[in-house]
Amino acid sequence: MIDTRPIGMFDSGVGGLTVLKEVRKQNPKENIIYLGDTKRFPYGSKSKESIIELTKKGIDFLLEKNVKAIVIACGTATSQALEEMQKQYPLPIIGIMDSTVQYIKKKKTLRQIGVIATTGTIRSKGWENKLHRQIPEANILNKACPLLAPMAEEGWTENKIAKLTVQEYLKEFQNIDCLILGCTHYPLFKKCIQEELGEKVEIINTGEKLAKDMKKILKTQQIQNESNHQGNYEIYLTDTETNFISVASKLLKDKEIEQKIKKADLE
Amino acid sequence: MIDTRPIGMFDSGVGGLTVLKEVRKQNPKENIIYLGDTKRFPYGSKSKESIIELTKKGIDFLLEKNVKAIVIACGTATSQALEEMQKQYPLPIIGIMDSTVQYIKKKKTLRQIGVIATTGTIRSKGWENKLHRQIPEANILNKACPLLAPMAEEGWTENKIAKLTVQEYLKEFQNIDCLILGCTHYPLFKKCIQEELGEKVEIINTGEKLAKDMKKILKTQQIQNESNHQGNYEIYLTDTETNFISVASKLLKDKEIEQKIKKADLE
Numbered sequence: 262m263i264d265t266r267p268i269g270m271f272d273s274g275v276g277g278l279t280v281l282k283e284v285r286k287q288n289p290k291e292n293i294i295y296l297g298d299t300k301r302f303p304y305g306s307k308s309k310e311s312i313i314e315l316t317k318k319g320i321d322f323l324l325e326k327n328v329k330a331i332v333i334a335c336g337t338a339t340s341q342a343l344e345e346m347q348k349q350y351p352l353p354i355i356g357i358m359d360s361t362v363q364y365i366k367k368k369k370t371l372r373q374i375g376v377i378a379t380t381g382t383i384r385s386k387g388w389e390n391k392l393h394r395q396i397p398e399a400n401i402l403n404k405a406c407p408l409l410a411p412m413a414e415e416g417w418t419e420n421k422i423a424k425l426t427v428q429e430y431l432k433e434f435q436n437i438d439c440l441i442l443g444c445t446h447y448p449l450f451k452k453c454i455q456e457e458l459g460e461k462v463e464i465i466n467t468g469e470k471l472a473k474d475m476k477k478i479l480k481t482q483q484i485q486n487e488s489n490h491q492g493n494y495e496i497y498l499t500d501t502e503t504n505f506i507s508v509a510s511k512l513l514k515d516k517e518i519e520q521k522i523k524k525a526d527l528e
Numbered sequence: 529m530i531d532t533r534p535i536g537m538f539d540s541g542v543g544g545l546t547v548l549k550e551v552r553k554q555n556p557k558e559n560i561i562y563l564g565d566t567k568r569f570p571y572g573s574k575s576k577e578s579i580i581e582l583t584k585k586g587i588d589f590l591l592e593k594n595v596k597a598i599v600i601a602c603g604t605a606t607s608q609a610l611e612e613m614q615k616q617y618p619l620p621i622i623g624i625m626d627s628t629v630q631y632i633k634k635k636k637t638l639r640q641i642g643v644i645a646t647t648g649t650i651r652s653k654g655w656e657n658k659l660h661r662q663i664p665e666a667n668i669l670n671k672a673c674p675l676l677a678p679m680a681e682e683g684w685t686e687n688k689i690a691k692l693t694v695q696e697y698l699k700e701f702q703n704i705d706c707l708i709l710g711c712t713h714y715p716l717f718k719k720c721i722q723e724e725l726g727e728k729v730e731i732i733n734t735g736e737k738l739a740k741d742m743k744k745i746l747k748t749q750q751i752q753n754e755s756n757h758q759g760n761y762e763i764y765l766t767d768t769e770t771n772f773i774s775v776a777s778k779l780l781k782d783k784e785i786e787q788k789i790k791k792a793d794l795e
Contacts, residue, residue, distance in 0.1 A: 300574060300575075300578055301568055307567060307767055308567075308767050308768070311567055311767055407678060407681070407682055408675065408678055408679060408682055408684075411674060411675055411678050412675060414674070415674055415675055417675075421692060422689060422692050422693055422696065425688060425689050425692065426689055429689065500574055500575050500578055501575070
């Protein structure tokens with residue numbers, strides 16, 4: 262099948278570019294349109310009602326770009342708005358939770374589960390409820406880490422402050438088998454986190470798990486792009502006068518990223 | 529004069545409550561209506577265009593509450609939107625910059641000036657331009673500190689991470705006479721900052737300077753409230769399901785604060 266329509270990706274900012282990176286790695290021929298709602302970033306401290314409203318606007322924008330499937334690449338929006346979006350829209354919409362939950366479910370050595378995410382995601386109990394429903398025997402330990410996302414945007418992911426902050430946030434995570442990185446910025450702290458928890462703990466990058474599932478979905482629904490060309494990507498941001506561009510170029514290691522960024526108006 | 533109409537205060541979140549505290553200290557009989565746009569917090573990384581649009585909506589809301597004067601208690605909104613608002617509206621509107629600039633201008637020992645604020649405020653050069661215009665002989669050193677506001681919201685204002693973060697941000701501020709706290713969250717770090725810079729550097733709380741000017745303006749315009757009653761205050765937030773309420777109660781040391789918080793819709 263050669264379906265050249267793009268995959269749409271929605272995020273509250275540029276954190277989801279860690280997911281875009283994984284999706285491209287697993288699906289190199291697919292075109293991608295990424296929408297980051299940088300004007301209203303961060304979603305972490307917003308109400309469920311606000312998050313649903315904003316996510317809906319984002320999806321409507323992507324649909325106008327003729328996308329064939331949508332990734333909600335934001336932990337907060339996935340936990341608060343995904344189910345509602347799947348009810349309202351006919352195309353495949355996947356968030357960053359289900360693939361990870363299914364992965365853990367299958368791997369029976371992972372039953373002491375840690376979750377770190379933004380305040381909104383943790384407060385919504387999205388991860389906790391989903392994990393409990395799928396893996397009733399699991400023990401789940403949650404921790405909101407509201408400083409990690411802004412710290413990643415500052416570029417502090419391996420310095421002493423990052424280490425102490427990770428240490429402070431993870432001090433109760435003594436006996437876990439795995440740690441879910443429930444916010445897309447957190448893979449940037451992987452080194453610090455692995456050092457703090459030791460090699461026996463599996464650190465789970467949700468974007469990587471999602472990217473593998475996206476590949477399967479495209480194939481099952483026969484909407485994959487099996488052309489001979491490398492896929493391309495475009496980034497739309499609702500507010501482009503921000504330091505997100507420098508963060509984005511660090512995340513994607515693409516020096517020409519500025520030419521791929523356009524302004525989106527969701528009003 | 530007994531003008532019981534309230535003073536309106538606008539902020540992007542709850543940081544401006546440090547300003548509310550100072551305004552009440554200097555103007556104890558005045559009633560205050562505070563509007564925090566928590567749904568869109570933080571403004572620090574938004575464009576000028578977005579900030580003007582959001583500030584206008586906030587002022588329109590306060591005008592419907594019959595306010596007699598308005599304080600823009602947000603560093604970012606002051607630097608990006610104050611002039612435009614003063615052009616568009618007939619009532620007194622003051623931001624958190626002018627009072628501080630005038631104070632420094634008069635005190636001739638303060639000519640090596642440090643400014644710390646959010647990324648948006650520093651990028652706008654609001655402080656730099658205003659200080660240069662009023663005090664051409666001053667040397668100004670700027671630093672954006674995007675992590676301090678979220679760190680204050682986490683309650684980390686005196687721990688080791690706060691100290692290291694302050695140290696990292698202030699390492700270039702070796703020879704200043706005074707430091708302007710250009711974001712309303714920053715007075716919470718006063719102890720850390722004073723320790724880092726030493727007693728010879730004057731730390732300037734912009735809310736305190738503004739509160740004294742507000743007193744003068746109310747008197748000059750003959751709109752002060754000289755009744756015999758203690759003034760009251762109400763807080764409106766655009767998103768109330770957040771951890772801002774716990775931050776607000778810490779800031780104001782008012783245990784009954786929840787009863788004073790209402791939801792505002794600016795759409």
